[in-house]
Each structure stands twice: as C-alpha cells, then as structure tokens.
Amino acid sequence: MTLSLRIKNKLGFVDGTIPKPHTNDQTSADWSCCNSMVMSWITSSVSDDIRRSIMYLETAQEMWSWLKVTYHGNDGFRVYQIRSQLRGLKQQGSMEIGTYFTKFITLWNELRFYRPSRVCKGCEKYEQEDCLMEFLVGVDQWHRHTINTILAMEPLPDVYYALNRLKLEESLRPKSLGHYRNR
Known part of the structure; x- marks a missing residue:
C-alpha cells in the first residue's frame, strides 16, 4: 500500500x-x-x-x-523468522543458482523492509558485503573455487556480480556430470 x-x-x-x-x-x-x-x-x-x-x-x-x-504487530518476531529462513536457506539438490538467488534475495529484501538501511558513512558498503556473504554461505560447495575467487577480490563485488559469476560457472559445467552433488 x-x-x-x-x-x-x-x-x-x-x-x-x-x-x-x-x-x-x-x-x-x-x-x-x-x-x-x-x-x-x-x-x-x-x-x-x-x-x-x-x-x-x-x-x-x-x-x-x-x-x-x-x-502492525511486533516486527521482532518477523525479523527473527526471516533471519532463521536465511540461515537455513541452502542451494540444495538440483537447485540452480538462479532459483537459490531468487529465494535468497526475496528474504533479504523483506529483511531490509523491516530493518531499513542506516544512513552513515560506509554503511551501504557494509550492507552490500553482508548481503554478499549471506548469499555465498548458502551456495553449494561445488562452487568453492568461484566463491574463493569472489572473496579474494578487492574491493568485494556486489551480490549481483557474484550471481553472474556463479551462473556462468554453472552454465559451463558439463551436462554429462549432471548436478554437482557429492563432488
């Protein structure tokens, strides 16, 4: 509304x-x-x-x-629910990175609705880094090399750059290998 x-x-x-x-x-x-x-x-x-x-x-x-x-009830309970969902969200089974990202960013944006950005010097940079880190935590470990490459960048990229790198890696994976579980 x-x-x-x-x-x-x-x-x-x-x-x-x-x-x-x-x-x-x-x-x-x-x-x-x-x-x-x-x-x-x-x-x-x-x-x-x-x-x-x-x-x-x-x-x-x-x-x-x-x-x-x-x-308008207590936002604390909803914030707790969102944070719990974020912590439990993982790229599982045959879930593509784009599907995982959509679920992640939906929760992240709802959390930002309840906890708006702080207005301070450098806060936006830290919020972008928090978003990136939270996203990468749930990415399947098959992407470990790409995750490490992203984390080694100075300055850290935004979450959309990470998504695109991971989507590229996923698209280059040989189809004969199927999904990347148990690797």
Whole structure:
C-alpha cells in the first residue's frame, strides 16, 4: 500500500506530512478531495469487517494510524523468522543458482523492509558485503573455487556480480556430470 501511495504522491496523507489545512484555506477543497481518494483506496484494500471499523474516521491519517496500532504487530518476531529462513536457506539438490538467488534475495529484501538501511558513512558498503556473504554461505560447495575467487577480490563485488559469476560457472559445467552433488 505504501508503494502505491508513494507512486501517486499521496503517502503524506497517511503519514501526516500533508496535514489538513484550515477550512478557510483555499487548498482545503483540494486536500479534502485527495484525502477522500486515499481513504477510498484504504477501505477498498481491507476486509469488510475492517472496513466497517474504519469507515467513520475522518481522515486517511486516522485510518492509517488505527490500522497500524491495531494490526502492525511486533516486527521482532518477523525479523527473527526471516533471519532463521536465511540461515537455513541452502542451494540444495538440483537447485540452480538462479532459483537459490531468487529465494535468497526475496528474504533479504523483506529483511531490509523491516530493518531499513542506516544512513552513515560506509554503511551501504557494509550492507552490500553482508548481503554478499549471506548469499555465498548458502551456495553449494561445488562452487568453492568461484566463491574463493569472489572473496579474494578487492574491493568485494556486489551480490549481483557474484550471481553472474556463479551462473556462468554453472552454465559451463558439463551436462554429462549432471548436478554437482557429492563432488
């Protein structure tokens, strides 16, 4: 929902950065129209029971706040689940590197949603390195040589470079060898 609101430049109606103007303000009618539109989007995206409980609120911000207080549980449990899934995620059996990567990056991006990037000098570099390391930990050890080559690079590449190197290695593997288990 926040993505849609951000795209339409209406996120401010729910987060309070576009406050309701005074009734005698000439922008009041425009604000009211936009607020009603956002309220309509919110009510159309929730169940009937929830809709009935928020339909009499006066602003999109009130609706959003109510929904957040009522349904936005503790993120700690979800972060714990994601981290557990990441630690248990391995490239297994005949799983191709692209399939493993898709599962990995989905979890990684969800974790970033709950734990947004820190704004500090060098933080982005460390977050990229963390992503790369976490990804490589789950890669099948048949790729050991490529993993070592990637880890020896200065500076460390991003996870997408590693993915492409591993996909290349996988594509060059002789088909007669089948998948690389037990090597």
